Amino acid sequence: MSIADSALAIHAAQAGAAIVRSCHGSALARFDKGGGDFATAADLEAEQAIIDVLRTARPDDAVLGEESGHTGPADNGRTWLVDPLCGTLNFAVRNMLVAVNVVLRVGTAVTVAASADPFTGxxxxxxxxxxxxxxxxxxxxxxxxxxxxxxxxxxxxxxPNRDVFLAARMLADDGFIDRFRPRVVSTTLAVAWVAAGRRAAYVTDGHLRDSVHFGAGIALCRAAGCVVTGLDGGPLHTGTGGLVAAADRQTHTALLTLIRRQRHP
Structure with missing residues (x-):
């Protein structure tokens, strides 16, 4: 009997998380990706473990991996987005704030997603x-x-939008200081925490369409009933881009007000 897509996403994310967990604390080779970014042996091994799970269950699906790129067929409209270790810099210095993300996109819509924390299970x-x-x-x-x-x-x-939004400026705004408290986890595990009620909101700049990093968190927030838009309050992947994922409408409105203050007259 065929495994459901949601169960497969969970299984694949757990397979990657097991590799990440087993590698923690060990000396890992680094592979430079340019621009100060790098991957470790744990990234590569975890991605391969995830892909092996997906390939076994869904050999006709495509896979877009952060490290290996696009592989497999491209004509059935189903693509798995794989981020084997979100928070590589954290992991490389033995910080446990990391996530393993697996997403299925059918056509242009994300249908299932899983984000695994290797250290809490x-x-x-x-x-x-x-x-x-x-x-x-x-x-x-x-x-x-x-x-x-x-x-x-x-x-x-x-x-990309520093002229109209910069997170560091928002953190210095008195309106932010009066209402919120900042956290900087530097992994998309924090986006899942918004859906789980552990964070009031998450804000980032950037162009996130087809992002292996943010796809799972966005899908979780939407399914949980969060308010999810771009930085300008419009639909994701339009206009300014970026992401504001908030637990409720009041929080979302307050953050948009702070963001709009950064725009030049």
Whole structure:
């Protein structure tokens, strides 16, 4: 009997997470990718483990991996987006704030996604209709909440919209200081935390269409009922680009107001 796409995403993410966990703390070869970015042996091994799972169950699907690029058929409209180790710099210095992301895109729509935390054993996942946390084999529905007031921001370059938005400027805004408290996790695990009620919001600049990093978190937030837009409040992947994922409308509105203050008259 064929495994469901959502179950396959979870299984693949867990396979990658097992590799990441087993490599933690060991001396890992680094592979320069330019621009200060690099991969480690753990990235490559985890990606191969994920691809092996996907290829076995879905040999006719395409795969877009962060490290290996696009492989497999391209004519059935199904593509798996694989981020084997989001937070490589964290991992390389033995910080455990990392994630393993697996997403299925059918046509232009993301239908299932899983984001695994290798060190807690948690898997945040969605079947496209609702979002869940799997822990010790049990699933719990994700419920967003802005109660913490914690907003994760991405301070990593590039900054394509720096003339109209820069996260560092927003953090210095008195309006932000009065209402929120900043966090900088530097991994897309924090986007899943918005869906789970552990963060009030997540904000980043950048062009995120087909992103192996952000696809899972965005899908989780949407399925959980978060407010998800670009930096200008419009639909994702249009206009200015970027991402504002908020637990509720009030938080989203407050963040858009802060972002709009950065625009020149």
């Amino acid at each position: 948690e898997v945040f996942w969605t079947d496209g209709d609702a979002a869940y946390l799997r822990n010790d084999g049990e699933d719990q529905r994700l419920v967003p909440s802005a109660d913490s007031g914690l907003v994760d921001v991405n301070l990593d370059p590039p900054f």
